[in-house]
Amino acid sequence: MKILILVAMYQEAKPLVNELSLKETEPFDDALPMRIFINHEKPDIVLVISGTDPKHNADYIGTQAAAVSAVMAIKKFNPDIILNIGTAGGFKDRGAQIGDVYLVTQAFYHDRRIPLPGYDAYGMGGYHCEMIPEIAGALNVKKGILSTGDSLDAQPCDLEIMAKHNAVVKDMEGASIVWVANLYKKPVILLKSVTDLVDYPEENYQDFLNNLHLASHNLKDQFLKILQLFTENKIVVNKTI
């Protein structure tokens, strides 16, 4: 059983790299910025982060690097299952609270508006995520719809589309990873923890570091539960979803 974990930022991945004693290995090639961490004990784990833009000292967050990272990692490691974990914004009015962890049921985009027949639905994504019953049952999480976009903020046009999708969490990579996972017919699980409230921004910055700590801690707890299921061979992944 080989598990691929895709994470955008090093800071999001660091607790897992430490917890799982992952060791960095050689990158995909000399050009791509992604960094690869592995531990070949059972279960066999590969964690890939998107890397850092040296010019701006900014991690390669967003959909393009995530899509490239997913394609390259699937081709190189041929995993049995893909996990994308990370922090997200949440919508309080649709039930999210800071620190919540969400298991994503469906992943949309909110910034790919293409008002032409066929293209409108293509642009919106709306990919269904694998709901592996053993995982859904073992986790102490909420379930909900994710919307992905390349901006950290949300403009009125974005909020309108996210409301239409009934999105409860907002991130910058998820849908892009599900797109690639679906192309390769790989099961994919998205776990997103809420660090801030998109619809009540005034509640965000009172104690942001505490929020981040809480969200990261809860995310790691849920992730370790998934890992335990794999370690105990309690999950059978259907390889031809």
Place this chain on the structure above:
Amino acid sequence: MKILILVAMYQEAKPLVNELSLKETEPFDDALPMRIFINHEKPDIVLVISGTDPKHNADYIGTQAAAVSAVMAIKKFNPDIILNIGTAGGFKDRGAQIGDVYLVTQAFYHDRRIPLPGYDAYGMGGYHCEMIPEIAGALNVKKGILSTGDSLDAQPCDLEIMAKHNAVVKDMEGASIVWVANLYKKPVILLKSVTDLVDYPEENYQDFLNNLHLASHNLKDQFLKILQLFTENKIVVNKTI
């Protein structure tokens, strides 16, 4: 000399596929949707389109498929130079007219707003494109700044950012391709022909098919001029830009 041509849509690529007698060859793998057309005469030409989403019968336009296409094509074919050609929206108030062909000098994004230090500049892109003097001199084109985003329309927040960049053409793939080309230190040329006016939408649909025909025709003419320069060995590409 190997030339890689990256095009989003089949309809944009079709005139070139016919003109250059390109033959379709096997794809990158069984999962990715990109289609590859080749002709190994001199100059050696590879043209890759992003493919079609069968569920929605929509071509994979936008930055994610373009980035994956660019990475895969560069790794497989190791081209000496990359051309991205296609249609675009133009800004009349900044000098664009329908049918104009632009040689892109710099490629920004207008839909990656990340208001954090370092990340703001990362999100905006602003990659410089290779200005090969022989090409710039031989073409009968305007030069200008491109802005890329995943939506066909432009919301007020997009228009504001495009104005800040002084963008004269708007597309859905260019910056993403320059990003990848820069990672692999490959020279990249973007040629964009104007089919519609972003700032005067009421002037667009009077005779859209004629506009498209004019823009495509002008684009092919300029592309063939570039090809002739390569055929006559009039261009020396510096491989370590």
